[in-house]
Amino acid sequence: xxxxxxxxxxxxxxxxxxxxxxxxxxxxxxxxxxxxxxxxxxxxxxxxxxxxxxxxxxxxxxxxxxxxxxxxxxxxxxxxxxxxxxxxxxxxxxxxxxxxxxxxxxxxxxxxxxxxxxxxxxxxxxxxxxxxx
Numbered sequence: 001x002x003x004x005x006x007x008x009x010x011x012x013x014x015x016x017x018x019x020x021x022x023x024x025x026x027x028x029x030x031x032x033x034x035x036x037x038x039x040x041x042x043x044x045x046x047x048x049x050x051x052x053x054x055x056x057x058x059x060x061x062x063x064x065x066x067x068x069x070x071x072x073x074x075x076x077x078x079x080x081x082x083x084x085x086x087x088x089x090x091x092x093x094x095x096x097x098x099x100x101x102x103x104x105x106x107x108x109x110x111x112x113x114x115x116x117x118x119x120x121x122x123x124x125x126x127x128x129x130x131x132x133x
Contacts, residue, residue: 033110034095042082044110048129049080053096053103055087061102064119071122075131 043049054061086093106114
């Protein structure tokens with residue numbers, strides 16, 4: 001009876017450790033900037049830079065593009081939006097491991113700090129990027 005109780009404790013602890021690893025694992029490290037002077041110049045800014053990877057033939061990309069245009073008009077010089085067509089710049093898409101589009105990244109002072117995939121509203125993107133009204 002005592003051995004069964006000890007075994008249950010071990011199984012329980014292993015389960016907790018496994019869940020801890022799953023929930024508290026380190027996020028994917030940010031990718032270093034490519035050796036592309038034009039791209040580096042675009043994302044090295046004192047204001048947040050939102051980079052959208054997409055394609056002309058992608059309906060969700062077209063939707064988020066409209067939201068990003070609205071965001072750029074609303075926040076003016078407080079945010080910079082960069083749009084990259086993966087068909088025109090497959091090298092950048094590969095460098096940043098873009099596997100689905102739209103794929104949006106946030107850069108601050110030239111470092112990638114966050115990303116998401118899919119479409120969101122301008123308000124959701126503003127909150128995600130930490131932009132104040």
